[in-house]
Each structure stands twice: as C-alpha cells, then as structure tokens.
Amino acid sequence: MSTVLTPAPPAAAPARRLGVAGLFVLGLAGVVLIAAVHITQGTSSVGVMDLLRLPFTDGDGGEAARVLAASRLPRLLAGVAVGVALGVAGALLQSLARNPLASPDTLAVADGAHLAVVGVAAFGVTLPTLPAGGLALVGGLGAAALVMALSSGGRTSTTRLILAGSATGIALHSLTNLLMILFQEQTTGLFAWGSGSLVQSDLVAVAQLGPIIAAAVLLGVFAGPRLDILGLGDDTAATLGVNVRRTRVLATVLAVVLSAAAVTIAGPIGFVGLCAPVVVRLLLRVIAGPQRHRVLLPLAALAGVIFVLGADIVLRAVLGGQAGVDVPPGVVTTIIGAGVLIWLARRHRDAGPTRRPPTVRSAAGRSRAALWTIGGVCAALLAGAAVLGLLAGDSWLLTGDVANWLRGESGKVVTFVLDQRYPRVLAAVLAGAALAVAGTIFQAVCRNPLAEPGVLGVTAGAGVGAITLITLVPAAGIWAMSAAAGFGAVATFALIYLLSWRGGLSSDRIVLIGVGAHAAATAITVLIIVRSDPWSTSKALTWLSGSTYGRVPVQLIPVALALVLVLPLAALLRRDLDLLALDEDTPRILGVALEPVRLAALGGAVLLTSSAVSAVGVIGFVGLVAPHIARALVGGRHAHVLPVAALLGAILVSLADTLGRTVIAPAQIPAGLVTALIGTPYFVWLLWRSRAGQD
Incomplete structure (x- = not known):
C-alpha cells in the first residue's frame, strides 16, 4: 500500500471488549435509529404521532399512509440501497488497489455511469430501470478500466491514482455538462440529480435493483477469503492457490455493478464509498478486530447507510423539508467526504514518479x-x-x-x-x-x-x-x-x-x-x-x-x-x-x-x-x-x-x-x-x- 495512515493510539479496554459482534449491533441500532428519524421528515405536515397511529387506524390510513407510501418510504429505501451499494463498492475498490483513497469517486466510476444515464436522456430515450442500470454499468466499467490502467491498478502511487481518476472524471463531467447545455429540455432536472438525489416517486427502482445489490454484496462476502489472501500481495496469493486475475476481475465487476446501481437509483452521491470503508477500518483497528472482508463488507454497508441517511437528515434539519427536494444530499456527503480525503492526504507519504518533470x-x-x-x-x-x-x-x-x-x-x-x-x-x-x-x-x-x-x-x-x-x-x-x-x-x-x-x-x-x-x-x-x-x-x-x-x-x-x-x-x-x-x-x-x-x-x-x-x-x-x-x-x-x-x-x-x-x-x-x-x-x-x- 502506498498510503500510510498514522497508527491509531492504543485502544481502551472498553473499546476492545466491544468486539466485532458489538460493532455489528451498534451499527444495526444506528441504522434503525437514523431510519426512524429519517421517515419523520418531509415537506408535509405528517409527523411522528401520525405515523405511530397508522397501525391502529381503520381504513386506508388517510394522508399519513399516502405520504408514507408515495414519498417517505421510497426515499428511505433508496437511501438504504445506495448506502449499502456504495459502502461495499468502496471497500472492494480499496482492497483491489490496496489504497484507502480508492473509491467509486476517485476512480471516476460514478462519472462514467452518470454520463451514460445523461447521454440516454439527452437524446430523448426513456429506458426502464434495469436497462438504464445496464447502461450505467457499461459507463462505469469503461471509466474504471481506464483509471486502473493509467494508475497501474492504484497500487504503486496514490497520487497517480487520484490524478488519473480526477482527469478522467473531469473529462466525463465535461461531456455530461455539454449534453445538458445542448439538450436543456431533455435533461431538465438532471443538474441537481447529478450530485445525488434521493427523491423517489415510487418503489420501482429500489424493487428492481435491490435484489441485484443484495446479490452483489453476497458474492463479495463469499469471495472475502480470497480477497483477504489477495491483500498479502499477488505473488503470495498465487502461491497460496488464489487465481489472482479472476479474483480481481470479479471484485472489480461487483464494485462497478454496485456503483452503477446506486447511480441509477439516486445519481452520483459523492464520497460515500470513500468514507464508509475508511471509518470501518479505523473502528476495527480501535477494537483490535479482524480486518477480514467477511467482517469489513457488511460493516461498510451499514456505515454507508448511516452516512447517506445521516446526510439527508442533516440537510433537511438545517435547511428545511423543501431542501430535501431541491438540494441533493450528495452535496452534503461530498463536503464531508472531501474533508475525509484531506484528512487522509495529510497522513500520506508518497514518492511516485508524478513528481518528476517531463524530459526536456x-x-x-x-x-x-x-x-x-x-x-x-x-x-x-x-x-x-x-x-x-x-x-x-x-x-x-x-x-x-x-x-x-x-x-x-x-x-x-x-x-x-x-x-x-x-x-x-x-x-x-x-x-x-x-x-x-x-x-x-x-x-x-x-x-x-x-x-x-x-x-x-x-x-x-x-x-x-x-x-x-x-x-x-x-x-x-x-x-x-x-x-x-x-x-x-x-x-x-x-x-x-x-x-x-x-x-x-x-x-x-x-x-x-x-x-x-x-x-x-x-x-x-x-x-x-x-x-x-x-x-x-x-x-x-x-x-x-x-x-x-x-x-x-x-x-x-x-x-x-x-x-x-x-x-x-x-x-x-x-x-x-x-x-x-x-x-x-x-x-x-x-x-x-x-x-x-x-x-x-x-x-x-x-x-x-x-x-x-x-x-x-x-x-x-x-x-x-x-x-x-x-x-x-x-x-x-x-x-x-x-x-x-x-x-x-x-x-x-x-x-x-x-x-x-x-x-x-x-x-x-x-x-x-x-x-x-x-x-x-x-x-x-x-x-x-x-x-x-x-x-
């Protein structure tokens, strides 16, 4: 790994006693608590008591039931799906690159998927959810392949990885902006969506892409032992019988599938895939827990959900319920994620060849x-x-x-x-x-x-x-x-x-x-x-x-x-x-x-x-x-x-x-x-x- 994080101080005894099981319990409790708060927010006057009375209400439940089914529940489930997808995708990409700065954002995966979705909309083509997700997958795979090739897989230089991802992302973002400028009528509303929006009118997207996200997460957990061995180095992994090429391809495809699904549901919500795995790795270090992928990936999924829903809660609590419609929560996650990126960069030691001027x-x-x-x-x-x-x-x-x-x-x-x-x-x-x-x-x-x-x-x-x-x-x-x-x-x-x-x-x-x-x-x-x-x-x-x-x-x-x-x-x-x-x-x-x-x-x-x-x-x-x-x-x-x-x-x-x-x-x-x-x-x-x- 080319980036070195400052070692955490010795963990206190209570933190060590917490253990991985305790961390899972706290994570699940956090998700439940945040989901309960999240579902009470919105633009309507339906409050906590109205929702609590729903199970005991005769008939269709009235306004509270309609608001819950048409707006709040789809938004909540979209946040859960996106958080799980991006958290696990980021953990997989960081493991592949052996670099804590790798994520769907720094590898331009989200930008590639975003360009594919906007490109279809610009030419007036309306695709169902699954074909749109497939197109986003193609765009994300192309961007990831280019960045990984330019950065030697991200393993040799963190600066090279970030620069390659930034350059590719800027180019793809420029193409996306060009399409939105030239086809303003067809792409109306996609500017805010381009920063990640959880606004959902129904459960169709989550219902269709949710099983794909779940299957990809399960495959990632199943491949966890091979990813653990791969972290020891390609040569060591090959010696221990792991098919390095096949494992890398599988993990990359799973990460891009998850990223593409998240973009299809809610647009490119920034830096969730960077922050969630980093937080989990630091917590595991504090409690002296194992860094195995069968532990890391589920915890990263929980952290991703907390991050996405928490950002949405903060946004609407500070700016009001209407802000949840107008302002994409991806703005909040990007600002927080940029802070995490800067924190990691301050602990960075790198001496890659990008430092040398070109030959003259x-x-x-x-x-x-x-x-x-x-x-x-x-x-x-x-x-x-x-x-x-x-x-x-x-x-x-x-x-x-x-x-x-x-x-x-x-x-x-x-x-x-x-x-x-x-x-x-x-x-x-x-x-x-x-x-x-x-x-x-x-x-x-x-x-x-x-x-x-x-x-x-x-x-x-x-x-x-x-x-x-x-x-x-x-x-x-x-x-x-x-x-x-x-x-x-x-x-x-x-x-x-x-x-x-x-x-x-x-x-x-x-x-x-x-x-x-x-x-x-x-x-x-x-x-x-x-x-x-x-x-x-x-x-x-x-x-x-x-x-x-x-x-x-x-x-x-x-x-x-x-x-x-x-x-x-x-x-x-x-x-x-x-x-x-x-x-x-x-x-x-x-x-x-x-x-x-x-x-x-x-x-x-x-x-x-x-x-x-x-x-x-x-x-x-x-x-x-x-x-x-x-x-x-x-x-x-x-x-x-x-x-x-x-x-x-x-x-x-x-x-x-x-x-x-x-x-x-x-x-x-x-x-x-x-x-x-x-x-x-x-x-x-x-x-x-x-x-x-x-x-």
Missing part, C-alpha cells in the same frame, strides 16, 4: 536564434488564432470586413458582429495567458508537473466566490465580481497550503488536498445554485464550463491588470523558480528567501487565476497543457518557459472558444468544455508516460 533534454541546448524563432512562431500563431476568432462564428466574415471595421468603414451588420466578437477574442487570449502563467508557477513551486489551478482547487474556489456574488447580487459590477472571485481563490489556496504544510511542502500532499478542496468547492457551488434557482441552471452551467459569451471590454480590465502586475514579478523571480522546481534545500543553500519567494509567486498565480475566472468563468487544463508544451519546445528555464507558455495558453483558449461557437452554430459549446476535452488526453498521456517509465 531535446530543448535544453537550443540556441538563442532558435528560441527567438519559436517565440516568433507562437506569436504569429496567436495572431492567426485571434483573426480566426474574429472571422468565425454563426456568420463567417472576410479579412476585408475586419480591415474595414478597423478603419471604421464597415456596414452596420459587420460592425455589430465584430463589436460582439472582439471582446470574446480578447477575453479568451488574456484568460488563456493568465491561466498558463499561473500553471507554470504552480508546477514550479509545488514541484509537481501535474499541478495546475484546476486540479489544485483554486479555480473552483474562485468559482464559488463568483457564483455566490452572481446569486446574491445579480447586478454586481465587474470589479465586485473580480473581488469575489479573488477572495474565493485566495481563501481556497491559503487553506490548501496550510493543510499541506507538515515540516515542508509535499508535492504529492498538496495535489491530494487540492483534489479534496476542488470537490468541496464544486459541491458548495451546486448547493448555491440549486438553493437560489433550481430550475434555471443553464447560466450557471455555462459559467462553470467557462464561456466568453456576452463579454464586454470592461470585464477584461481585471485580467489585463493582473497580467501587467504578475508578468514582471514572474520575470523577476524566474531564476528563483528554476531553483524552487529542484527541491527544498538547493534554494536555501544558494541564499533564496524560500518562503517569501514562494508566497510571492503563489500570490501572483492566485491573482491570475481569480481574474481569469472573473473574465471567462471556470476553464481547466490550460495551466497544465501550456507549460508542458512550452518546456518541450524551449527547455526548463523559466525565463524561456513563461513567455512561451503564455502565448500557448492564449492560443489554446482562443482556438477552443472559436471552435466552440462555430462547430454547431448557432448553438455554442463553452470554451472550458473544449479545453477539458483537449487537455484530458494530454493529461492521460502524461500519466501513461510516467507509468511506462516506472514500469
């Missing part, structure tokens, strides 16, 4: 003339991308039209079109350059070539600030928007930085904590949106997907000012960034004031990120792709990397924006979705490349 030997010896040539070519490509952005769209223009517009001699139609387009082109160019420079700085300071503002949660934090202001003050100006986005970005990264610091800054730890912060920030954003206007999500989806639509010149001032301020700072710190990218000791030996330089560089990167978010919304992967291509072209010195990365980032976002508003015109694809779909394959290639180097 071929560019290290380039002459000054070659470097200037590369810069000139990139500048020319950027100019071409900007001109193409002015020409392309739902109506194509000619270069002569642009020339006449610049001279003030164009007709009304051309003038109107170009007056709308040029702020979009400038927004894409400036935001792309800002995100690329920010990504370059993050990668140098964090000493992780896979770090970028999106993966580290800074972009999502800025999005929380901006969405909060949009919701509370719809008429807020651009400066207020920039301030809100900046506050969200700074607060998020400050939290990530403080939590990552344990006697030094671990590149692996900061990435893992950043992923947790990204999940929490995304859940908070969903909560804000569905609480403010649950039926109008297209604007929020467009913002969260990154779009230049409707931009005006004044909105570009903050990102332009950020570039003017930070680019000279980055140039001044270029040699320090070279040293920071090496290790923790070299800068100190050479006299670099490590913490002031680090904080100045990171402050500049956060400023660039927040201003870019305020200008175009949330755009991911630009800060990952552009620095890598720049290093491949001009080497690893930041004096060369920073300007080339800025040009490449501007080109990437500009082309993505042009493509997004041209390929299916007059409909438009947000630029952030295009960059995610472009950047994800590159991200996957980087992971595969480092995997091959490790193997």
